[in-house]
Amino acid sequence: RKEVEQDPGPFNVPEGATVAFNCTYSNSASQSFFWYRQDCRKEPKLLMSVYSSGNEDGRFTAQLNRASQYISLLIRDSKLSDSATYLCAGSLGGGNKLTFGTGTQLKVEL
């Protein structure tokens, strides 16, 4: 079993839709979690950190469920510019050594 698992997609959604991604992790001792966005042939860029209490940044909401060992990302009112690959990552080895999932591809269409 992979340490961090994501559905690779692609998720094809119409503009304005709400889309949710989940990511599961295997190490219950994991401390910190993040969502990164990666555009084609570019570097990953930090989208948001994920906290147990949930956190929101504009149209984006991230949630951590430690009991079920998954994190989620909700995107409301999708824009064409949201089309990208979304990577979840956890500090499974402690500190800030991150383990990434394979990424979920999102395509927002007119």
Place this chain on the structure above:
Amino acid sequence: ETGVTQSPTHLIKTRGQQVTLRCSSQSGHNTVSWYQQALGQGPQFIFQYYREEENGRGNFPPRFSGLQFPNYSSELNVNALELDDSALYLCASSTTGSSYNSPLHFGNGTRLTVT
């Protein structure tokens, strides 16, 4: 604030050769991590450097080695290149503290092609 910069952006090498990739960390960051990202995969942790010493290593053979310099910049060296080493190599800088570790911020990567 200066971000993470990597050089070169692209590189083509032949199997068996050696390569050195360079990274300048973001201003104020003391830790550098290197990742390998193959096509269609997430980044895989190679190793991390903190205070000029290796501070954790992923599942990569010894022919992958690194250095961190006093100004926190770093190098990744790969010896005896193999075709499977073709990938995007990402450097990420962060801050390691006694009670807080900052998220990783990535450079724009070096795309290595081994033929």
